[in-house]
Amino acid sequence: xxxxxxxxxxxxxxxxxxxxxxxxxxxxxxxxxxxxxxxxxxxxxxxxxxxxxxxxxxxxxxxxxxxxxxxxxxxxxxxxxxxxxxxxxxxxxxxxxxxxxxxxxxxxxxxxxxxxxxxxxxxxxxxxxxxxxxxxxxxxxxxxxxxxxxxxxxxxxxxxxxxxxxxxxxxxxxxxxxxxxxxxxxxxxxxxxxxxxxxxxxxxxxxxxxxxxxxxxxxxxxxxxxxxxxxxxxxxxxxxxxxxxxxxxxxxxxxxxxxxxxxxxxxxx
Numbered sequence: 001x002x003x004x005x006x007x008x009x010x011x012x013x014x015x016x017x018x019x020x021x022x023x024x025x026x027x028x029x030x031x032x033x034x035x036x037x038x039x040x041x042x043x044x045x046x047x048x049x050x051x052x053x054x055x056x057x058x059x060x061x062x063x064x065x066x067x068x069x070x071x072x073x074x075x076x077x078x079x080x081x082x083x084x085x086x087x088x089x090x091x092x093x094x095x096x097x098x099x100x101x102x103x104x105x106x107x108x109x110x111x112x113x114x115x116x117x118x119x120x121x122x123x124x125x126x127x128x129x130x131x132x133x134x135x136x137x138x139x140x141x142x143x144x145x146x147x148x149x150x151x152x153x154x155x156x157x158x159x160x161x162x163x164x165x166x167x168x169x170x171x172x173x174x175x176x177x178x179x180x181x182x183x184x185x186x187x188x189x190x191x192x193x194x195x196x197x198x199x200x201x202x203x204x205x206x207x208x209x210x211x212x213x214x215x216x217x218x219x220x221x222x223x224x225x226x227x228x229x230x231x232x233x234x235x236x237x238x239x240x241x242x243x244x245x246x247x248x249x250x251x252x253x254x255x256x257x258x259x260x261x262x263x264x265x266x267x268x269x
Contacts, residue, residue: 007258013251021071024064032057032065033216041234050240053226063240066218071248073130073137073213074199080138081145082192088142089149090176090184094157104150107143115140119202123211130213133206137199148191152184159183186260193256197249204245220244 030048036056044051050059092103110118122136156162157180165175200220206212207221215222220241227237 004258006254010251010254010256010258013247014255017067017071017248017251020064021068024068028058028061028064030058030061032061032218041230041237043234044236051234051236053223053237054230054234059223059237059240062218062223063220063244066220066223066241067244069130069213069217070200070203070219070221070244073133073203073219074196076134077137077141077199077203078192078196080134081141081195082188084138085142085145086149086181086184086188089146090153090181092146093150093153094172094176094180100150103146107146110139110143111147115144116202116205119206120209120211123206133203133212137202140202141195141199145191145195148187149184152187153180156180156183189259190256193252193259196252196256200245200248204241 034057036052039048039052039056041054042048042052042056048058048060050063053059053062088103088107092100113121118140119133119136122139123132126132126135162175162179165179170178203212203219204221204224207219208225210222210225212221213219215226223241224238227234227241230237
């Protein structure tokens with residue numbers, strides 16, 4: 001909070017998103033899945049803040065439910081890529097040798113495929129469920145995470161305090177957990193916030209292309225896809241999911257910069 005206006009604004013946005021997630025889990029203004037053919041494509045008013053869609057469903061209620069689905073997928077994907085990628089990156093950068101060569105060869109082979117193309121192929125194999133999307137995007141972003149963490153560890157392992165820990169008799173596992181990983185938190189935090197934003201965009205893109213979470217379950221991406229044919233006569237359909245994506249990315253990036261400054265030992269000093 002002492003890092004300036006950006007930290008306050010990012011934290012406020014994240015708190016607001018958390019409140020919307022908790023509220024949407026127990027209450028929404030209308031049933032997000034209920035069809036009301038008497039109010040098809042209704043413009044925003046006091047009853048429906050963001051109007052209704054082509055089936056008369058309340059757009060605000062669907063955006064609240066879509067927030068829970070989209071952000072849950074983004075959170076689980078980020079955790080999968082960061083936890084597994086950090087473990088592999090620390091091992092690869094600290095141990096080196098044949099283990100480093102094997103991990104980086106596999107990572108480079110996966111990086112040869114564009115992330116979106118790889119995610120589309122994996123979703124086609126695993127199906128369009130939420131867990132399949134988490135697995136597909138997690139695999140797609142895992143090599144980049146490994147490379148970023150490995151680059152940070154290669155620099156950290158040559159520091160004087162790491163050499164002092166070796167001389168003091170600390171084992172490799174203790175050095176990695178006690179000295180290397182804490183000093184790599186800065187790049188990891190920056191990467192996790194950036195990755196969270198990219199996953200939101202990619203999940204929205206997959207849903208927009210029709211290979212994400214299947215309807216009638218709403219996500220921000222398939223809400224934008226459904227609004228595309230009605231942009232000229234009902235432009236408000238894309239307003240709620242579009243604003244949700246923009247505001248979420250803004251809050252995550254601002255909060256990520258503040259967390260980077262807090263966790264980086266150099267910044268603290």
